[in-house]
Amino acid sequence: MKTYTNTGSKDTRSGFGAGLTELGQTNENVVALCADLIGSLKMDDFKANHPDRFFQVGIAEANMIGLAAGLTIGGKIPFTGTFANFSTGRVYDQIRQSVAYSGKNVKICASHAGLTLGEDGATHQILEDIGLMKMLPGMVVINPCDYNQTKAATIAIAEHNGPVYLRFGRPKVANFTPENQTFEIGKALHLTEGSDVTIVATGHLVWEALEATKELNEKGVSAEVINIHTIKPLDDKAILESVSKTGCIVTAEEHNHLGGLGESVARVLATNRPTPQEFVATNDTFGESGTPAQLMEKYGLNSDAIVKAVEKVMKRK
Amino acid sequence: MANIQQLEDLTTQVRRDILRMVHKVNSGHPGGSLGCAEFFVALYNDIMERHDDFEMDGIGEDLFFLSNGHISPVYYSVLARSGYFPVEELNTFRIIDSRLQGHPTTHEGLPGIRIASGSLGQGMSVALGAAQAKKLNNDSHLIYSLHGDGELQEGQNWEAIMYAAGNNVDNIIATIDLNGQQIDGPTDVVLPLGNVKEKFEAFGWTVIEINQGNNLEEILKGMKVAKSKTGQGKPVCVLLKTVMGNGVDFMMHTHAWHGKAPNDEQLEIGLAQNAETLGDY
Numbered sequence: 073m074k075t076y077t078n079t080g081s082k083d084t085r086s087g088f089g090a091g092l093t094e095l096g097q098t099n100e101n102v103v104a105l106c107a108d109l110i111g112s113l114k115m116d117d118f119k120a121n122h123p124d125r126f127f128q129v130g131i132a133e134a135n136m137i138g139l140a141a142g143l144t145i146g147g148k149i150p151f152t153g154t155f156a157n158f159s160t161g162r163v164y165d166q167i168r169q170s171v172a173y174s175g176k177n178v179k180i181c182a183s184h185a186g187l188t189l190g191e192d193g194a195t196h197q198i199l200e201d202i203g204l205m206k207m208l209p210g211m212v213v214i215n216p217c218d219y220n221q222t223k224a225a226t227i228a229i230a231e232h233n234g235p236v237y238l239r240f241g242r243p244k245v246a247n248f249t250p251e252n253q254t255f256e257i258g259k260a261l262h263l264t265e266g267s268d269v270t271i272v273a274t275g276h277l278v279w280e281a282l283e284a285t286k287e288l289n290e291k292g293v294s295a296e297v298i299n300i301h302t303i304k305p306l307d308d309k310a311i312l313e314s315v316s317k318t319g320c321i322v323t324a325e326e327h328n329h330l331g332g333l334g335e336s337v338a339r340v341l342a343t344n345r346p347t348p349q350e351f352v353a354t355n356d357t358f359g360e361s362g363t364p365a366q367l368m369e370k371y372g373l374n375s376d377a378i379v380k381a382v383e384k385v386m387k388r389k
Numbered sequence: 390m391a392n393i394q395q396l397e398d399l400t401t402q403v404r405r406d407i408l409r410m411v412h413k414v415n416s417g418h419p420g421g422s423l424g425c426a427e428f429f430v431a432l433y434n435d436i437m438e439r440h441d442d443f444e445m446d447g448i449g450e451d452l453f454f455l456s457n458g459h460i461s462p463v464y465y466s467v468l469a470r471s472g473y474f475p476v477e478e479l480n481t482f483r484i485i486d487s488r489l490q491g492h493p494t495t496h497e498g499l500p501g502i503r504i505a506s507g508s509l510g511q512g513m514s515v516a517l518g519a520a521q522a523k524k525l526n527n528d529s530h531l532i533y534s535l536h537g538d539g540e541l542q543e544g545q546n547w548e549a550i551m552y553a554a555g556n557n558v559d560n561i562i563a564t565i566d567l568n569g570q571q572i573d574g575p576t577d578v579v580l581p582l583g584n585v586k587e588k589f590e591a592f593g594w595t596v597i598e599i600n601q602g603n604n605l606e607e608i609l610k611g612m613k614v615a616k617s618k619t620g621q622g623k624p625v626c627v628l629l630k631t632v633m634g635n636g637v638d639f640m641m642h643t644h645a646w647h648g649k650a651p652n653d654e655q656l657e658i659g660l661a662q663n664a665e666t667l668g669d670y
Contacts, residue, residue: 103525124525125525127521127556129552130548130551130552130555132548132549132551132552134511134514134544134545134548135514135517135545135548135552136514137514138511138512138513138514138517138518138545138549139515139517139518139549139552140518141504141514141515141518142454142504142514142515142516142517142518142519142520142521142522143518143519143521143522144518144522145445145446145447145452145503145504145515145518145519145522146446146447146448146519146522146523146525146526146528147522147526148522148525150518165508165511166511166514166545168508169505169506169507169508169511170504170505170511170514170515173494173495173496173505174494174495174496174504174505175495175496176504
């Protein structure tokens, strides 16, 4: 079984910041907007290097989305930055009308997604954002798994002409994908080959899925882990090919089971190849204050939860 | 630049277009459209420096954004009669497979439209973004926008108004259509706006008032003053006092025709008050 090494834990938001810094140097059309969270979003470098292309909008996210839509008219490629909650739920109609329906080339970059935001609690821990964004026609939805991949995704979305939702997080997590990788939107990545079960994970849950395979391996279960960094457009082919081999699937995400990756996968399976599926996701609930590790355990989003889901789904084959 | 008589004739024809468009599909918003007919005619035929061919990025020309998208009939009529698309296409307003959606959109690729609007309160932010893009591109042309007065009840406007002054966005002229009416009644009854002039000024804008917003000469004069105030470090607001339903006597001074189409008889009365000038579509 192929194994992966954590080369040093880093936060995915810093991957975004590093990607944005690079874009600042390589693409003069890239501009950035932030709603009073420059430090949290790691946008300091871009601001310092390109003050003319950086827009501090204050605590006014609706205006930020509109400004970004307007900036595209004239050829700019705006990257907006704030927490995931304020990037989506707070500004849904602004994104819907001024960005998605208008077909504007805006990159909505959202940090502190999910429970791992931690102690700030449920007001800030959005678990519905993937659903909100994937329902918008034409919106690309990406949730990279580690620092290196978030940096690569940030750079890649500048080349995609159209609206993108890029979701990342606050805590330091394992950094295990290759440095300077090429990021291909919509292309699932096979991390391990397996024959008994497919585990499709996104974001922070990808590393947890890899951790789960170690325990599963000891139990004699051969798990195929697929990193679905792009939830929309979904790599249907990769999922269908894998389940044709394994016959069952577990989806894992730091998001509500309603509206998330798991439901997208379920649609693909139901319409092509009905397959037993278990969901590692939150169960239609808000979060609460706590450390990221405590929250992931309490809400069933860690490697232990994935192992249990695998054992359950394999019995349903 | 056209002379006043030509602009008057065009305005009359635009009124006919508006009435006929909404009558045909028995839906749409004639009141606000009629109230802004003179403004749109002046904007597209005198005030703005614009290219004949439509390009989304609009480099090297003035741009216009309509925030209160429900007055699409006047927008479509003036765009068509300014050469952006064939006037015959006005026949397709609000019907299936049309580029002339109920509210304006880029989605169907209608030339002249740069943003979807309809859900209110978003246009000011978009216009300001386009204004910032102009500055980044060293493009000295201006951004024009139009907003309903009732629309100012949407909070996003005030985020944008604060942003514009705080960031010295001085290449925008945002016009507020002060007709004092909204769907449920007079703005003073539904949710009073207070002193709009003082509010904009308190937020750091330069405010120009056009008290006869249905008089072409007054509009041209006022907008010329507004233009002269751009480039001075402050955003510019024009308060355009109009009469909803202007030019059709039974539609004037009431919110009743905000979103209601005339019946056959009412259409004939309205058209009789606005004799054909440039030819119906």
